[in-house]
Amino acid sequence: MQGTEQKAGRKGLARLRAGLWVAAGVSVLIALAVIYDRGHPPGDPASQYASAFGGPFVLTAPDGSRVTDKTLAGKPYAIFFGFTRCPDVCPTSLARMARLRKQLGPDGAKFNIVFVSVDPGHDKPADIGNYVALFGTPIIGLTGTEAQLAQIKKGYGVYSAKVPQPGGDYTIDHTAAIYLMTARGEFSGTIDAHEPDATALAKLKRLIA
Numbered sequence: 001m002q003g004t005e006q007k008a009g010r011k012g013l014a015r016l017r018a019g020l021w022v023a024a025g026v027s028v029l030i031a032l033a034v035i036y037d038r039g040h041p042p043g044d045p046a047s048q049y050a051s052a053f054g055g056p057f058v059l060t061a062p063d064g065s066r067v068t069d070k071t072l073a074g075k076p077y078a079i080f081f082g083f084t085r086c087p088d089v090c091p092t093s094l095a096r097m098a099r100l101r102k103q104l105g106p107d108g109a110k111f112n113i114v115f116v117s118v119d120p121g122h123d124k125p126a127d128i129g130n131y132v133a134l135f136g137t138p139i140i141g142l143t144g145t146e147a148q149l150a151q152i153k154k155g156y157g158v159y160s161a162k163v164p165q166p167g168g169d170y171t172i173d174h175t176a177a178i179y180l181m182t183a184r185g186e187f188s189g190t191i192d193a194h195e196p197d198a199t200a201l202a203k204l205k206r207l208i209a
Helices: 002-035 045-051 089-103 105-110 125-135 146-156 197-208
Strands: 058-060 066-068 077-082 112-117 140-142 160-164 170-174 178-181 187-191
Touching (some): 077 089, 077 146, 077 170, 089 105, 089 112, 089 125, 089 197, 105 197, 112 125, 125 140, 178 197, 187 197
Parallel strands (some): 077 112, 112 140
Antiparallel strands (some): 058 066, 077 178, 178 187
């Protein structure tokens, strides 16, 4: 009887280990989807990730005009999600993109930089226009209703959540990656805050090639 229980236990452990390996494999595939960069030859299985992020959206520009995914089509763009009161990652990321664009020289005009505020309760279109003007390079600032922002965040896999602060105020935790999109609206890769400028520049050059 005891031997039967031991055998059953070993079989259960084996199944558990197999399940863990499967879970690990799924995690690797998800990671590949996140770090995928274009430049793969036609027919490469990784090309399936070109449509993993993005999709239709409708947002509002600082001048009150409507901007959609089709508005941005025809020119590559780097899109970042944040909020105007962000104390660190947002201004740092946008300033970096302005610097990288300048380093590209005339080629820097071959792609757009897009900033989407995830704080519609505070960031009105005019506020966003004033904010993006601080970085010394053309940046398309956008916002929308809660429902409109939920749609674009879902499309890009972006996380954001209010974090209460003393006195009834709040800050926002949010995804810090910069998404690179082709002129066809396909996902090209991401720029991470911690990677060297040389790596980020190489990605931008590939994006606009």
